[in-house]
Amino acid sequence: MSRILIAYASFDGQTRRIAERIGATLMDAGHAVTMRPAVEGPALAAAGHDAVIVGGAVRVGHHSRALERAVRAHASQIASRPNAFFSVSLSAANNAAAAQGCIDAFVRRTGWTPQRSASFPGALPYTRYNPFIRLLMRFIVGRAGGDTDTSRDYEYTRWEDVERFAREFAARLVPIAANTIRR
Ligand SMILES: Cc1cc2nc3c(=O)[nH]c(=O)nc-3n(C[C@H](O)[C@H](O)[C@H](O)COP(=O)(O)O)c2cc1C
Numbered sequence: 001m002s003r004i005l006i007a008y009a010s011f012d013g014q015t016r017r018i019a020e021r022i023g024a025t026l027m028d029a030g031h032a033v034t035m036r037p038a039v040e041g042p043a044l045a046a047a048g049h050d051a052v053i054v055g056g057a058v059r060v061g062h063h064s065r066a067l068e069r070a071v072r073a074h075a076s077q078i079a080s081r082p083n084a085f086f087s088v089s090l091s092a093a094n095n096a097a098a099a100q101g102c103i104d105a106f107v108r109r110t111g112w113t114p115q116r117s118a119s120f121p122g123a124l125p126y127t128r129y130n131p132f133i134r135l136l137m138r139f140i141v142g143r144a145g146g147d148t149d150t151s152r153d154y155e156y157t158r159w160e161d162v163e164r165f166a167r168e169f170a171a172r173l174v175p176i177a178a179n180t181i182r183r
Contacts (some may be wrong), residue, residue: 002031002173005046008055009067014123014155015057015088016136018162022053024087025166038067044074051082051173052148054114057122058089058102058163064181068109075112084169085114090141093121095158121156128153 004026007017015106016037025035041165046052052064054071071078087106091098099119124147126134130167134150142148 002050003034003048004031004053004152004173005034005044005049006053006055007036007043007070009038009064010055010088011049011059011064012057012091012123012125012128013124013155015055018088018120018122018157019053019055021159021162022055022169025163026170029167029170031170038070039053039100044070044078046074046077047080051169052078053084053086054078055086055088058087058091058099058106062102063087063106068106070111071106071112073097074108078112082169083112083114084118084165084174085112086118086120086165088120088122090122090124090146090156092119094136094144094146116165116169118161120162120165121158122126123156124154126150128151172173 004090006019006023008015010016019035023035026033034049038044055069085103087099087103089099093144103117103119124141126137126139129137138148138150147154
């Protein structure tokens with residue numbers, strides 16, 4: 001059993017939901033999970049945890065600056081444990097290069113190179129946006145040929161990919177735990 005910290009930065013809730021699904025999958029695999037919104041530096045303090053997963057949503061081409069600051073402040077603590085990063089965006093659904101570009105920028109700005117990273121398609125909750133954001137998103141998404149019915153919400157996350165990411169992370173922890181016991 002490992003103690004795993006999952007810290008996430010979510011604006012509209014989808015990254016939080018993905019973090020929760022990762023947490024539930026890890027708990028099913030027998031691990032203890034701490035979930036923290038990564039809006040402040042201390043959220044990433046990894047003391048007392050054996051492994052760290054960080055997740056962040058993309059807005060206007062980048063991850064949250066607060067998340068970047070929190071990760072930068074704890075980069076060596078995170079890097080000294082099994083770790084992974086997941087990024088949530090709309091481009092992850094149809095523009096893998098753009099999604100990867102956001103991860104690359106995050107790595108450059110934080111100084112943390114995750115052992116594993118993934119891009120997950122997020123959601124388009126039109127009905128929950130304020131009128132300005134709803135119009136803006138409809139315009140941006142429509143120009144890219146995406147869904148523009150603002151009377152409903154869209155979810156693009158493929159939950160089986162999220163669960164696979166969590167299971168693969170858990171699988172890598174097992175040999176580490178076994179080594180620890182032998183030593
Ligand atoms: C104002 C705004 C800007 C966004 N900018 C981008 C963007 O630049 N690239 C992208 O791929 N997705 C963008 N998105 C889509 C979000 O990444 C997507 O909705 C994601 O699910 C948000 O995660 P969250 O619910 O955890 O905040 C944007 C969404 C909003 C509302």
